Amino acid sequence: MKCIIPEMPELPEVETISRSLREGVHAAPIGGMQVLDVTSSWPRHFSQPSYRTFRKHIQGRTILDVRRRGKYLLFPLDERTMLIHLRMSGDLTMTSTSSPAGRYDHTVFHLKDGWDLRFSDARKFGRVHLLKDPQKILGKLGPEPLDDEFTSGLFFAMLNGRNRQIKPLLLDQSFIAGIGNIYADEALHRAGIHPLRKSDTLGENETRALWASIRETLHDGIQRNGASIDWVYRGGEFQNDFKVYSRNDEPCLACSTPIRRISVGQRGTYFCPSCQPEVPK
DNA sequence: AGCGTCACCCGGACGC
């Protein structure tokens, strides 16, 4: 593979990180861990409150659990909730204090019993929050695409209530939570829908196809990551399964038509002009 | 109000 895909944590990657921290795959499970302190070489990781205040509040608190909502990791504490968004390049790992610091371990939570929760973030776009009411942030998110409540019928109503290009709409976290650029392109390809189609022009069959493809694509992502959880480089084998993403000019795996790259809503967008016609057949 | 566009933050990768 000539092209190295940078890690871009979307729902499946965040889910994988959440599970591995909860289960303690190569380390102690995070539930019940006490935070002794936090140190950071990049205070701008702390969005609300500031690093100083955050540090004061976090010392001595206990992390009760870890969950995911959209692309956010939630850490309920014995008071307040910590939220972490990994943005472009973030990763969180439970690591023994004695193991050497990684190049991008900008923020480190020092836990009891010789454990660190390390926030590695090459591009420094990640953000940490601490709130009494996490709904202040999470309340803005759209539905979870893998939840039972997210039905094809609901999706149809959601799409019909809007008149937007389908691709940017899928990326809108207040519309639906957790989908990023890669999974949006893959889901649209799998459903045979052009990225510029207007949301309220999708028929019931197309909506059901897109609904199913979103869920399948996200499920597959979680499965693949689950399979590669033991890898040193998490997200490892992932790019091998892309059908369109980053495959400009390469033949579509379904029909051999060259994959095209266009810009949609300022985002690189890959699609098959034949499988995803602008005007539905 | 809803929609589309753009700039911003960063640094790795890549092209010239």
Add this chain to the structure above:
DNA sequence: TGCGTCCGGGTGACGC
């Protein structure tokens, strides 16, 4: 080698 450009998630500004 070294410089310029691209890329992307989320947010906020702006114009229609």
